[in-house]
Amino acid sequence: MTAASNRTRAVLFDMGGVLLNFQGAPGIPVGKLDFRGREALLHFLADRGAVLSEDDLDRDLFGPWRRRFQRRREAGREADWGPHLRRLRKRARVRTPTRTLLGIWFRPLAETVVPLADAREVLEALTRQGKRLAIVSNVPLPGSLYRSILERHGLAQYFAQMYFSYDEGHRKPSPALIRRALADLAIAPSEAVLIGDRRSVDIIAGRLAGVRTIWLRSDDGGGPSADQDIDELSELLALV
Numbered sequence: 001m002t003a004a005s006n007r008t009r010a011v012l013f014d015m016g017g018v019l020l021n022f023q024g025a026p027g028i029p030v031g032k033l034d035f036r037g038r039e040a041l042l043h044f045l046a047d048r049g050a051v052l053s054e055d056d057l058d059r060d061l062f063g064p065w066r067r068r069f070q071r072r073r074e075a076g077r078e079a080d081w082g083p084h085l086r087r088l089r090k091r092a093r094v095r096t097p098t099r100t101l102l103g104i105w106f107r108p109l110a111e112t113v114v115p116l117a118d119a120r121e122v123l124e125a126l127t128r129q130g131k132r133l134a135i136v137s138n139v140p141l142p143g144s145l146y147r148s149i150l151e152r153h154g155l156a157q158y159f160a161q162m163y164f165s166y167d168e169g170h171r172k173p174s175p176a177l178i179r180r181a182l183a184d185l186a187i188a189p190s191e192a193v194l195i196g197d198r199r200s201v202d203i204i205a206g207r208l209a210g211v212r213t214i215w216l217r218s219d220d221g222g223g224p225s226a227d228q229d230i231d232e233l234s235e236l237l238a239l240v
């Protein structure tokens with residue numbers, strides 16, 4: 001073990017592509033899963049007396065949300081579902097909470113998401129070594145939807161804290177999520193490591209926050225180099 005490893009007290013994890021495999025989806029339902037989610041949402045509303053069409057759903061909710069979603073990078077924050085869900089609720093005359101409505105659309109995707117093969121073993125080993133673990137993740141929906149996936153697969157228990165961009169009002173490459181995690185854990189940047197699979201997002205954020213960075217190699221290799229690169233999550237154990 002190197003001197004640098006001895007100083008590592010906290011490991012900050014990106015989520016998608018590092019802990020959970022979203023099978024190519026950008027954290028939201030697309031294609032067939034999007035279709036199935038919209039069908040489920042329409043059925044849910046119909047059961048409550050609101051007969052809406054696919055077009056209604058797109059005009060009130062998904063269309064206007066998507067236009068904001070496409071500008072999330074420039075905005076530096078996730079697109080707010082709030083105004084679009086209010087429009088939908090008004091049309092459908094329901095009071096169903098945000099988490100419930102979005103959860104219905106999200107469920108078909110959530111059911112396909114699985115942990116990366118060695119995620120649990122790595123988290124277990126780091127926890128046994130006394131490392132503090134946190135998640136710092138860009139997500140386009142409320143973080144509780146993703147927390148549920150982690151809970152279902154027995155991974156949530158390992159994390160002292162989770163920071164999701166939708167809830168925090170900042171998204172990586174801003175270092176805000178990482179800085180918040182370090183402040184809450186009372187850990188200095190020099191004592192923390194960030195692992196992510198996107199250099200253009202995770203590694204930039206980690207460098208801006210002044211933590212050591214590890215890139216889990218992926219197709220997203222644009223952006224600054226990380227301090228270390230790995231091919232498998234389990235290689236992390238030898239580096240922290």
Ligand SMILES: [Mg+2]
Nearest residue numbers: 014016017197
């Ligand atoms: Mg990722």
